[in-house]
Amino acid sequence: MPELPEVESIRRSLENKICGCLISDTEVRLPRQIKWPDVPGFVARTVGHRIIRLARRGKYLLFVLDDGGYLVFHLRMTGRLIYTDTGIVQDAHTRIIFRLDHSTALVYSDTRTLGAIYALHADELWRIRGLSEMGPEPLTEAFSVEYLQQTLSNKKTKIKSFLLNQKAIGGLGNIYADEALFLAGIHPLRLAASLSADETNRLHGAINQVIHDGIAEGGTTFRDYCDGNGQKGRHQEHLFAYHREGKPCRKCGEIIQKIVVGGRGTHFCPHCQKI
DNA sequence: CTAAGTACCTGTCCGC
DNA sequence: TGCGGACAGGTACTTA
Structure with missing residues (x-):
């Protein structure tokens, strides 16, 4: 689904809603969308941490956590990230739910289930080859x-x-x-x-x-x-x-x-x- | 090494 | 109305 402008729009729309929020619970409904580490590891690396900053590289969306770790999303064709004030989830294709501050929620939904999600320490980002081998992106100095x-x-x-x-x-x-x-x-x-x-x-x-x-x-x-x-x-x-x-x-x-x-x-x- | 083809998924739309 | 096939904003893997 999303290309650079769509991912950037998602980043901007979520930034002021979830920065500073504590991930109070992570519910993985479709384990195969978690590419690294395994599901228990993914839950352990996200629950109890605060989201400090939202970054983007190409079509990857990166949440920087308070321990310096990264929660990384690639939405592929049909991935979506939807914030909900009430914490009520009504999407038919919900694959992961991040509860925030024990009240609100961020829902990862993906009809075709092709999206890829990772929880990585800073020195593990190389595991995402599409990210580490990505060329320069438009509107940057490197893209001359x-x-x-x-x-x-x-x-x-x-x-x-x-x-x-x-x-x-x-x-x-x-x-x-x-x-x-x-x-x-x-x-x-x-x-x-x-x-x-x-x-x-x-x-x-x-x-x-x-x-x-x-x-x-x-x-x-x-x-x-x-x-x-x-x-x-x-x-x-x-x-x-x-x-x-x-x-x-x-x-x-x-x-x-x-x-x-x-x-x-x-x-x-x-x-x-x-x- | 590069470049092209296929697999991964589900849902929708179009023609018969 | 139902069914088969093509197609969908992407990328990783296999093959040539």
């Missing part, structure tokens, strides 16, 4: 035009697949990859290494813009996504390519097409994004 140019230059894959590779760029997913390519005017089937300096420049700017806009609008909601308060995103109203197959391009009027690239649905405008 030079970095993008250099990284693109030795990749023999299509640009769409490149954008989804978290080792290359952290945080882009299917929606924002399609949107970035549209804004940059680059066809998704182009080979990564074939981009000109001008195209690389445009792509760099487009990636930063779509991520910035996505965050500013609270993320993109098509079906499952909502923030920690159950609020939907607003960015779906402003998409140019994603989920717009068969509709006229908002720039030129040509019909948006959908193809499959690297096994992922891919949307583009045949006029604005020439091969």
